[in-house]
Amino acid sequence: MDTARDPSPRFDDAKAEQFAERMMTALNDAALVMMTSIGHRTRLFDSMAGRPPSSLKEIAAKVGLSDRYVREWLAVMVTSRVVDYDAVNETYHLPAEHAAFTTRAATPDNFAVAAQYIPLAAGIEDIIVDRFRTGEGVHYHDYARFHEVMAEDSGQTVVAALFDHILPLVPGLTGHLKRGIDVLDVGCGRGRAMLKLAETFPASRFQGIDLSEDAADYANASAAEAGLSNIRFTAADLSTRERFGTFDLVTAFDAVHDQKDPQGLLDSVARSLNPDGLFLMQDIGGSSHLERNADHPLGPFLYAISTLHCMPVSLAQGGPGLGTMWGEELALDMLEQAGFGNVTVERLPHDPINVYYLARA
Ligand SMILES: C[S@@+](CC[C@H](N)C(=O)[O-])C[C@H]1O[C@@H](n2cnc3c(N)ncnc32)[C@H](O)[C@@H]1O
Incomplete structure (x- = not known):
């Protein structure tokens, strides 16, 4: 491949070639992620899973989609080595090993759920380019589908892991509940x-608070549909620095770093707990220091989501914009500042992105 030559004698041709290849791979991978999101939303992966090699017409008909679009989508999947193609019989096959990471049945290992964040964030690229100039934030309502995708994502990392992994982090918690x-x-x-x-x-009583009225309404409607009378959701700003009530357990799932007032929230949580109460905070792992994240397996992804979502939504509320990678060092400092003198940090094998802080006064 031709590389633009720097006249400097120190220009390293091999390094330039390697970088060009790296960028080409990045273009292909970005295309694959975009198409993976579409394959998830259209249920193409789900419908191909477990089926024998099938023709384009069979695949498109099964999900009720346009042949022409499905053909192009399959071409991306074949050239990305996700789907196998038999050119003689003109059939396509999703191997079980690939369905194990791209289908709803594969929850909590379905990467296609997280793939949706890239097109979701890319949808506000024009706004973000402007914010690079002004330094302002971006409001939640500017993102199409944020709460929908977030709920699906935490359905994998939190809901699916509640009973086998998350509650057992705290001895006795299941009995108390x-x-x-x-x-x-x-x-x-x-x-x-x-x-x-x-x-x-x-026998337990549950409350949820979120800034988003849409999300709280959705949650209350889900509770009504399920006939639950021991739960209620409220749309409110958590940045009042007031107590929220008195609780035995407060949880925060990936919800502290993008707040308007993260320290204020932690202070309020500390003051809302019974003396032997517990704050269970799941948040993004990693370090507060860039150099320590150099080998983080999802470093580019997490810093990108930070730039495109977590940091700007906090800035838009007048917050500090801590960013997705605020890191364990800062989280521990802030928990201590809020009055949590007893904090342990746990990691769970199903969730390589997050850490779990168990914080007590
Ligand atoms: C990354 S999402 C996590 C949502 C949820 N815990 C989950 O795991 O699906 C962060 C949540 O914090 C909420 N939030 C952000 N700023 C807030 C504020 N100032 N007061 C209340 N909620 C806020 C957002 O609306 C969003 O639902």
Whole structure:
């Protein structure tokens, strides 16, 4: 490949060639991620999973989609080595090993869910380019489908892992929930985690608070549909620095770093807990220092989501814009500042992105 030559004698041809290849791979991978999101939303992956090699017409008909679009989509999947193509019989096949990471049945290992963040964030590229000049933030309502995708994502990382992984982090917690305690989820979004807990532990009482009226309405409608009377969701700004009530357990799932006032929220949580209460905070792992994240397996993805979503939504509220990669060092400092003197940090194998802070006074 031709590379633009720097006249300097120190120009390293091999390094330039390697970088050009790296960028070409990036273009292909970006295209694959975009098409993976579409394959998820159109249920193409789901419908191809477990089926024998099939023709284009069979695949398109099964999901009721246009042949012409499905053919182009399949071409991306074949050239990306996701789908196998038999040129003699003109059939396409999604191997079981690939369905294991691209289908709803594969939850919590479905990468296609997270793939949706890239087109979701790319939808506001024009706004972000402008914000690079002005330094202003971006409002939640500028993102199409944010709460929908977020709920689907935390459906994998949180809801699917609640009983086998997350609750067992705290010895005795399941027993307390069975007997009946008061629980609050801050920044609850569509509230799927609380809904699952409310259904499982009818003797406990659950609340969720989120800035988004749409998300709170959606969560309340889900509670009504499920016939749950031990849960309610409220749309409110968590940045009042007031107590939220008195709770035995407060949870925050990926909901502290993009707040208007993250330190204020932690202070309020600390003051809303019973003396032996617990704050369970799941948030993005990684370090507060860039150089320590150099080998993070999802470093570029997480910093990109930070630039395109987590940082600007905080800035738009007048917040500090901590960013997705605020890191464990800063999180621990802020928890201590809020009065949590006893904090342990746990990692769970199903969730390589997040860490779990168990914080007590
Ligand atoms: C990354 S999402 C996580 C949502 C949810 N916990 C989940 O896991 O699906 C962060 C949430 O914090 C909420 N949020 C942001 N700023 C807020 C504020 N100032 N007050 C209340 N909620 C806020 C957002 O609306 C969003 O639902």
